[in-house]
Amino acid sequence: MSTTVAGTEPGGTATDGRATLSPSVSAQIVAMSRRAILALARQPALVIPSMIFPLFFAALGTSAFSRATRVPGFPEVDSYLDFALAGAIAQGVLFGSTVGATALATDIENGFFDRLLSSPTSRVAIIVGRMAGGMAYGALQTLVFVLVLLPFGLSVKGGLPGVAALIVSGTVLALAVGALMSAMAIRTGSSEATQGAFPLLFIALFFSSSFFPRETMSGVYATIADWNPISHLVEGMRDLVIEGFTASAALRATLIPAAIAVATIALALRALRRRLGAT
Amino acid sequence: MSGLDAPTPARDVADTRLLDATIGLARRNFVNLTRLPSAFLPALIMPIVQSIAFSGTFFAIIQLPGFPTDRSINWFLPLAVLMGCGFAGVGLGFSAIRDLEGGFHDRLRLTPAPRLSLVVGPMASAMIRAVIATTTVVIVGTVFGARLVHGPLGLLPLYLAGIGISVIGAGWALGLAFRFRDMRAAAIMQLTLFLALFLTEAQTPSFVIEGWLDGVVRVNPFNNILRLARLGWLDPDMTWSDTWGGLVAISALGAFTTAFARRGLATLSDQ
Numbered sequence: 001m002s003t004t005v006a007g008t009e010p011g012g013t014a015t016d017g018r019a020t021l022s023p024s025v026s027a028q029i030v031a032m033s034r035r036a037i038l039a040l041a042r043q044p045a046l047v048i049p050s051m052i053f054p055l056f057f058a059a060l061g062t063s064a065f066s067r068a069t070r071v072p073g074f075p076e077v078d079s080y081l082d083f084a085l086a087g088a089i090a091q092g093v094l095f096g097s098t099v100g101a102t103a104l105a106t107d108i109e110n111g112f113f114d115r116l117l118s119s120p121t122s123r124v125a126i127i128v129g130r131m132a133g134g135m136a137y138g139a140l141q142t143l144v145f146v147l148v149l150l151p152f153g154l155s156v157k158g159g160l161p162g163v164a165a166l167i168v169s170g171t172v173l174a175l176a177v178g179a180l181m182s183a184m185a186i187r188t189g190s191s192e193a194t195q196g197a198f199p200l201l202f203i204a205l206f207f208s209s210s211f212f213p214r215e216t217m218s219g220v221y222a223t224i225a226d227w228n229p230i231s232h233l234v235e236g237m238r239d240l241v242i243e244g245f246t247a248s249a250a251l252r253a254t255l256i257p258a259a260i261a262v263a264t265i266a267l268a269l270r271a272l273r274r275r276l277g278a279t
Numbered sequence: 280m281s282g283l284d285a286p287t288p289a290r291d292v293a294d295t296r297l298l299d300a301t302i303g304l305a306r307r308n309f310v311n312l313t314r315l316p317s318a319f320l321p322a323l324i325m326p327i328v329q330s331i332a333f334s335g336t337f338f339a340i341i342q343l344p345g346f347p348t349d350r351s352i353n354w355f356l357p358l359a360v361l362m363g364c365g366f367a368g369v370g371l372g373f374s375a376i377r378d379l380e381g382g383f384h385d386r387l388r389l390t391p392a393p394r395l396s397l398v399v400g401p402m403a404s405a406m407i408r409a410v411i412a413t414t415t416v417v418i419v420g421t422v423f424g425a426r427l428v429h430g431p432l433g434l435l436p437l438y439l440a441g442i443g444i445s446v447i448g449a450g451w452a453l454g455l456a457f458r459f460r461d462m463r464a465a466a467i468m469q470l471t472l473f474l475a476l477f478l479t480e481a482q483t484p485s486f487v488i489e490g491w492l493d494g495v496v497r498v499n500p501f502n503n504i505l506r507l508a509r510l511g512w513l514d515p516d517m518t519w520s521d522t523w524g525g526l527v528a529i530s531a532l533g534a535f536t537t538a539f540a541r542r543g544l545a546t547l548s549d550q
Contacts, residue, residue, distance in 0.1 A: 045466070056474075063492035064482040071339045199321075199328065206332035212339060221335030 025122045032121075032129020037136050039103055050095035051141060054088035055148060061211065062152075073215030077242050081154050085145065086237035087210035089166065090230060092141045093173045094201045098194070100134035101181030105191040123276070127186075127268055131178045138174025142167045158245035165245065169237050169253040176257045177201070179264035186271040210234050233257050297399070300392035304400025308374060309407060319408060322370055326363030326416045330356045331423055333482075340483055347484060347513040353428070356420040357437060357508035358481050360413050361444050365476060367408035368445035369468045371401040372452020379460050379547075388547075398540045402449045409445035413438055425512070433511015436522065440508035443529030444501075448472055450536025457543030475501045500528040 040047050062081040069080050077083045107113040116126050146156065146163055156162050185194045207221065208230040217225055225231050236252025243249065312319050334352035341351050348354055378384040387397060417425070417434070427433040451472070455464040478495045479502040480488070488496060496502050507525025510517045 049466075049470075060477060060482070060492065063490040064488055065337075065340075066489045067487050068337075068340050068343060068483065071342045073339065199324070203328060203332065206328075206336055212336050216339030217335060218338055219335075221338065 025125055028122050028125035029129050029132065032125050033132035033136070036100065036103070036130050036133020040099065040133060040137055046099050047096060047137065050092050050099060051144060053095065054092035054141075054145065057091065057211075058084045058088040058145075058149060059152070065212075071216060074213055075242060078155055079153055081149060081152060082156075082242050083213075083238065084211070085149060085154060085156075085241050086166075086234045087205075088145055088149075089142050089170050089237060090173065090208075090210050090234050091205060092145060093138045093170050094177055094205060095198075096137050096141055097134050097174050097177035098181055098198050098201065100130060100137070100178050101185045102191045102194045104130050104182055105185035105189065105194040108185065108189040109191060117276070123272060127182065127272060130182060131175055131265075131268075134174045134178035135171045138178075139167050139171040141174075142170030154241075156241050157243060158240040158249075161245045161250075162240040165240055165250040165253055166237055169233065169257060172254055172261060173233065173257040176261035176264050179261060179268045183264065183267040183271040186268065186275050189275075204228065204230055208234060229256055229260060296391065297393045297396050300396035301400045301403055304392075304396060305403035305407065308371065308401055308404030311374065312404075312408070319367065319370060322363050322367040322408065323412055323415055325366065326359035326412060327419050329362060330359035330416060330420055330425075333359070334423070337482065340487075343483075343487055345484075345486060347515055348428070349514075350424060350426060352420055352423055352425045353512040354509070356416065356425045357440070357512055358476070358505060359420075360416050360437060360441050361476055361505060361508055362473075363412040363416060364409040364441040364445040365448040365472045366469070367412050368402075368405040368448025368450075369452040369472055370408070371405050371449045372456045372468050373465060375401065375453055375456040376460070376462055376464060379456065380462075384547075394544055395541065397544055398450070398453055398537060401453060402446050402537070405445040405449035406442050409441045410438065412445075413441040427511050428514055429511050429517050433517065436507045436510040436517070436525070437512075440504050440525060440529070443525075443533060444504060447529070447532045447536050450533065450540045454536065454539035454543040457540065457547045460547070475499065476505070479505045481505065500532060503528040504532075 058081060061084050062079060065080045068074070069077055069083065075083070104113070107116075113126075117123070143163075146154070146166065156166075158165065181194060181197065184197050185191075188194065207224045208228040209217075209225050210230060214222060214225045214231060214235075232252055233256040236249050236254075236256065239246065239249035240253060330352060333355040334350075337355070338351045340346065341349055341354070346354075375384065378387070384397075388394075417437070448468075452464075452468040455468050458464070459467075478492065478499050480496055485493065485496055503524035505525075506521060507529075510521060515521075
């Protein structure tokens, strides 16, 4: 059996080592995505925290920081809730993507991943399927956050196009983070190590403008937040909420996570090649 | 020799055994700390990261009129200490679950060690962990700009609050561990402590808070403990009126969680 990323195609037809997106590969991706989504749906205890915690922090922040929106440098907002939505989406997607990657690591630990590799399943489908599950969950999280917070006074100035852009942004961010954490899962083969990498995401989130504007930070924090790509994608999402739908905001909200996704998918595929080479 | 002629000094031995067993169990937990540092490191690293990240992210809140300090890290460091100490205590609940799942706890209960020592021993260990966590966070926080406003005496309420919250966390976690007997309890232990500490003046003072949180903060006893921890780091003078509420909250919650753990252990022993 080939040990390349494309590997042996269903039916035993050997490829030249490059992935060919035949309908059967697409069908496999759909099947693997379905499995990933069902796995999340069947273990609500694993995913509920990534749904509840961002909402809790948004509610907490709205009550605690409502007067803080008057400090110099804070953008004009109707309420802190409008400001907090983008950060809540980023937070939820980051947390949720860790769950999917941990499930992948668990597959490796209990041998299911090896059984998949020994079956005539495309290698790409194994990875992409898992990420597609995470993307679907990221889209669902974004929609749920908007719908839950609307009755509490959230106002999305971008309207329906703004909400649609937010959902696309949440989906692509889930792909980017899911691929990064999958790379970690494939490389270590340990769910504990994958979970252990979570604090790095926490740090990346807090050293950005997810919860407070960069204009109010100073010193090294402001410098880190300036360089942190999460700041820029969150600000794109935030502008869709507090300023309205603009091409600039939509592009920042979607292209920045897309660029990150390109790099992290490459990392995940490289980790997979290494693992296949090692086995 | 018949049972009726059993040596009477056994009662004296039992009297000293509580202390001996408590020290022994605390020592075991401390040895586990050195053998499995990964179980304690998060409780050490998390408050450091939290105090630095929060003070940087929410730096601007010190510009609010009437804010009780001009250093954001002075505001967030005590919160981070309480988080670290609370989770250090909760970590003893994780250890109890491991012992229950591995059968070691069954063997512990078969020994003549007084039942209370199975609760007090881990709590003593939680206190040691709290002292380590508090000292580490204070040292790192000082490097990052935190300053005691009222001199070294300001450390006393911080350590009292940290040790208190570690005992509360340990009692609560042990009680849940004895009732659930598996890792399902872990999420509840962490989540409840997290909520209890965040539903306070964790991020901003009460005069800044608006809406639903204001009402919750007023009735949450953990807010008194947080106020106690912050006494030495904020500009207003340290007064008894700001101190006793925290001490009462620690005593009441400590007694409640110890009883909760003891009753949980009793149900476990009845099985």
